[in-house]
Amino acid sequence: MLGYGADMDAGTATNHAVSSARERVGSRLVLVYQSILIVGLFVLWEVLVRIKVLPVYLYGQPSGILAKTQFLLADGELLSHVGATAFASIVGFLVGTTLGSVSGLLMWLSKTVALVLRPVIVAINGVPKIALAPLIVVWVGVGLGAKVAIAASLTFIVSLISVYQGTQEVDEDLVKLMKSLGARPFTIWRKVIVPGSTPWILSTMRLNIGFAMIGAVVGEYISSKVGLGFLIYNAGALYDLNSVFVGIFCLMALALVFDAMLSRAEARFKW
Amino acid sequence: MVSAPVLEAQQVGMTFDRGTSREVIAFRDITFALRQGEIISIVGPSGCGKSTLFNVIAGLLRPTTGCVKVDGVEVDGARGHVGYMLQKDLLLPWRSVLDNVMLGLEVRGIAPAEARQRALSLIQRYGLAGFESARPKALSGGMRQRVAFMRTLALDPQAILLDEPFSALDFQTRLILQGDVKRIIREQHKAAILVTHDIGEAIAMSDRVLVLSRRPGTIKAIHDIDLGSLTDPGAMRRSPAFNETFDMIWREMDGHTQMTA
Numbered sequence: 001m002l003g004y005g006a007d008m009d010a011g012t013a014t015n016h017a018v019s020s021a022r023e024r025v026g027s028r029l030v031l032v033y034q035s036i037l038i039v040g041l042f043v044l045w046e047v048l049v050r051i052k053v054l055p056v057y058l059y060g061q062p063s064g065i066l067a068k069t070q071f072l073l074a075d076g077e078l079l080s081h082v083g084a085t086a087f088a089s090i091v092g093f094l095v096g097t098t099l100g101s102v103s104g105l106l107m108w109l110s111k112t113v114a115l116v117l118r119p120v121i122v123a124i125n126g127v128p129k130i131a132l133a134p135l136i137v138v139w140v141g142v143g144l145g146a147k148v149a150i151a152a153s154l155t156f157i158v159s160l161i162s163v164y165q166g167t168q169e170v171d172e173d174l175v176k177l178m179k180s181l182g183a184r185p186f187t188i189w190r191k192v193i194v195p196g197s198t199p200w201i202l203s204t205m206r207l208n209i210g211f212a213m214i215g216a217v218v219g220e221y222i223s224s225k226v227g228l229g230f231l232i233y234n235a236g237a238l239y240d241l242n243s244v245f246v247g248i249f250c251l252m253a254l255a256l257v258f259d260a261m262l263s264r265a266e267a268r269f270k271w
Numbered sequence: 272m273v274s275a276p277v278l279e280a281q282q283v284g285m286t287f288d289r290g291t292s293r294e295v296i297a298f299r300d301i302t303f304a305l306r307q308g309e310i311i312s313i314v315g316p317s318g319c320g321k322s323t324l325f326n327v328i329a330g331l332l333r334p335t336t337g338c339v340k341v342d343g344v345e346v347d348g349a350r351g352h353v354g355y356m357l358q359k360d361l362l363l364p365w366r367s368v369l370d371n372v373m374l375g376l377e378v379r380g381i382a383p384a385e386a387r388q389r390a391l392s393l394i395q396r397y398g399l400a401g402f403e404s405a406r407p408k409a410l411s412g413g414m415r416q417r418v419a420f421m422r423t424l425a426l427d428p429q430a431i432l433l434d435e436p437f438s439a440l441d442f443q444t445r446l447i448l449q450g451d452v453k454r455i456i457r458e459q460h461k462a463a464i465l466v467t468h469d470i471g472e473a474i475a476m477s478d479r480v481l482v483l484s485r486r487p488g489t490i491k492a493i494h495d496i497d498l499g500s501l502t503d504p505g506a507m508r509r510s511p512a513f514n515e516t517f518d519m520i521w522r523e524m525d526g527h528t529q530m531t532a
Binding site for chain 2: 171173174176177178179180181182183187191192195196198
């Protein structure tokens with residue numbers, strides 16, 4: 001309906017092919033350097049622990065982390081932690097981002113509403129959402145509900161603020177043009193403001209997936225018996241640092257997967 | 272050619288912050304009539320209120336005195352009675368050429384099939400065939416302005432306001448587009464008002480040139496342009512009538528431009 005698509009004329013397509021071939025060579029080299037860096041760090045870590053420069057009970061140990069990973073994978077525990085955190089993050093992300101983006105877009109329709117809400121939004125944004133966690137637990141109870149609610153509240157406010165900002169960045173002259181065509185505010189909103197704000201919506205999504213994970217993990221710290229946050233918190237209390245690192249690395253892997261998914265989505269919406 | 276005017280300005284004046292210490296008279300006593308098939312140019316120094324005058328004519332601003340009439344009816348708010356073309360092409364980057372041309376028709380609630388038909392016939396007739404599904408990003412500046420002009424024409428407005436639409440283009444593209452826009456306005460029996468800083472452009476494109484004074488803007492002089500049957504931009508610019516008028520307008524604007532240049 002809005003006419004997104006991937007049609008290009010031949011000239012641009014060829015340029016694109018050439019430059020992406022060059023990029024591919026470059027990115028392969030980058031990949032090699034990245035592997036060297038990561039493997040190097042792990043080897044250094046392992047060596048420092050083995051020659052007793054770093055005490056193993058404070059820093060863990062790569063070989064121990066690997067063994068722990070195998071152990072946790074074997075009885076399916078790790079997978080259920082990863083699944084729980086991923087699920088809570090995604091649901092919280094979807095709820096918060098959708099509600100926040102839609103609210104941010106709608107606020108364009110009324111300058112008065114936007115001005116009235118401004119201090120409220122600024123105040124809510126200023127509060128570390130973690131401070132709201134106990135309230136949320138009281139309201140929605142422990143478990144999945146709390147995790148999702150914390151993740152959603154974090155992402156909601158980020159989306160609201162930056163998507164509203166996006167609507168304000170749409171060229172004022174486009175609005176004037178629409179008015180001169182006889183368009184009413186809602187038509188201008190639908191045909192210019194909403195599609196014109198999509199780059200902001202998408203870039204906010206990448207930011208938000210990180211916030212959603214923070215929300216989910218915090219929820220797991222305080223009120224859950226499953227999830228990577230629970231794994232990390234629990235293992236930390238027991239000085240089982242290898243398990244803590246397993247949790248952290250799983251979170252990193254999740255973050256990378258989410259980011260890759262979103263950048264694919266973003267690329268499809270480039271005009 | 273004695274038809275009723277398509278658009279009339281009667282003693283139009285605009286004052287901002289009236290009755291306060293910051294009161295500014297943008298322009299006053301602007302009176303002219305635009306007939307079908309006619310192009311009027313307005314030239315004047317920066318700050319003579321040309322853009323404000325355009326906003327008044329388009330119905331985006333209400334004049335403090337006088338009135339603007341389209342087809343004898345006083346303009347009251349933006350109703351899409353006039354087409355608007357600006358220096359910026361203002362194409363929506365997420366829409367194809369065809370969808371951009373259809374924008375105004377969509378706003379008007381014209382049935383999609385009919386809107387598409389109308390847009391396609393304009394695109395094909397005026398040199399954009401084959402680019403219907405291209406994105407604005409893939410087009411040159413001249414082509415983008417062509418699309419903007421098609422978008423303006425698609426609504427079939429009585430009058431078209433051209434607010435320096437060629438000033439961002441390179442010289443050659445500008446001459447070609449000036450010629451095309453003039454020809455199309457005649458062909459489609461439209462009327463247009465062109466605001467420009469370029470005296471040559473004003474003479475080459477219009478039937479009459481209004482020279483505005485510095486703020487508060489008033490009509491300082493009106494020149495009827497008659498270049499006979501010349502249409503070639505080069506030949507036009509070499510003709511004695513062109514150069515005489517150019518010199519006259521240049522002198523009329525000189526005192527003002529020295530202040531602002």
